[in-house]
Amino acid sequence: MKNLLISTALLTATSTMAFADDHKFMAEADPMAIQASEFIGQRIYTTSTEVNPEGYEGVQQDWEDIGEVHDIVLSRDGNIQSVLVDIGGFLGIGERQVAVDMDALKMVSDSATAEDDADYFLVMQAEVAELKNAPAYEHTAMNDLGNRAEQVADNTATAVENTAEDLENSAQAVADNVGEAVNDATAEVKETTAEVKSEMGEMQREGFETVQGDKLTAEMLTGARAYDAKDEWMGEVSDLVMNDKGEITHAIVDVGGFLGIGEKPVKLDLNQIEVLHETGGDEVRVYLPMTEDKLKGMDAYEG
Structure with a gap:
């Protein structure tokens, strides 16, 4: 999914570009094209006021950051049906994943980066109550399996990182007890073990x-x-x-x-x-x- 190219032809809300009937391949990228690898991970902002289609100069004060794009859901005809958003910690909203209709999202230009014509914000007009009441997205069995696998990988990476950090902290504590500074946590633990055995x-x-x-x-x-x-x-x-x-x-x-x-x-x-x-x-x-x-x-x- 993350290697899928999403052009502005696919994001029908922002472009009318299309392939001709006799063209099956694109020779070069549209300057305004958006790739899924860039789209996934984008922050999504919400505001209760009407969104100006002309764009804005930077993030506005009344915008709230509700989360980031976790994935996209496509229909069989290739159109984006919805965007999966991980929300949590926003105005007391519990952590969960919701599917936001693509039509509810506005891709507005960021005039603060004039050198990048393709720079944009993802903004949706919604009240806080709507977000609080938004249902959690239910995955299909296949999607759920993929997400669980990704979650397991993330959890494993986090566990490895935490274990490494714990080992480093333990080595530092041992070094502090004997009045030594740790340059290499693993070497210090081995040396300390040798000292204890000798004593x-x-x-x-x-x-x-x-x-x-x-x-x-x-x-x-x-x-x-x-x-x-x-x-x-x-x-x-x-x-x-x-x-x-x-x-x-x-x-x-x-x-x-x-x-x-x-x-x-x-x-x-x-x-x-x-x-x-x-x-x-x-x-x-x-x-x-x-x-x-x-x-x-x-x-x-x-x-």
Whole structure:
């Protein structure tokens, strides 16, 4: 329906142009022709006063916008019988679809756009009571099926849009709780999930076991390879910070760089990291509950 060409020959109320009997095809568009794709979606205005056929300069103050053209209904001989209009929220009128007789609509020129001779308004002369009492349009079974399919598509698109918006809002809320700004909602949700798992001690690696804090030594930690929340190697422990009791409180991890060049040391509380020792072996690994990009964004440690 929306690809159907409605010429001014079809809109008999606004034109007397017609094809000759021996012509079956139109070679070029009439300058005043109207396509259905343009006609559908047009706003319709109503006024209780008589409509001036000469046209108006812009929308008039006494006009009320009652809705837009949803579809058109054609007779078998190709004439437009009526225009389907979605009305709702107009002076207390409930939402519904009504069929407006094409003869009741006036296509009046808009002189405010002098550069466009074909520009027009759709205006109908009607009282508010008429619109309130207008019956809802009953579709045929075939039309109803098409409309339901279109409504399902619209609802699905709306649901997808709402779901995406909800996910984005949820990701923003998580970021706010940890004092971080969200640049990429999906990446932030994944990173936050990794942080929570690490804090709960659920991050387990096959062949390795967690080393308790009272068993940690400087010799064990210094030089240990460090992995980020994505389980990717991103540096190593270069130094340790101890308190006046000789207890290890922080680890200095060199992140980034290549072959020791361009590395940046960052200071991490020992409670933020998980130390794993190879079962039956000597390898020690340090796992950090954040991504390498986040670590690179931290201030460099100056000890």
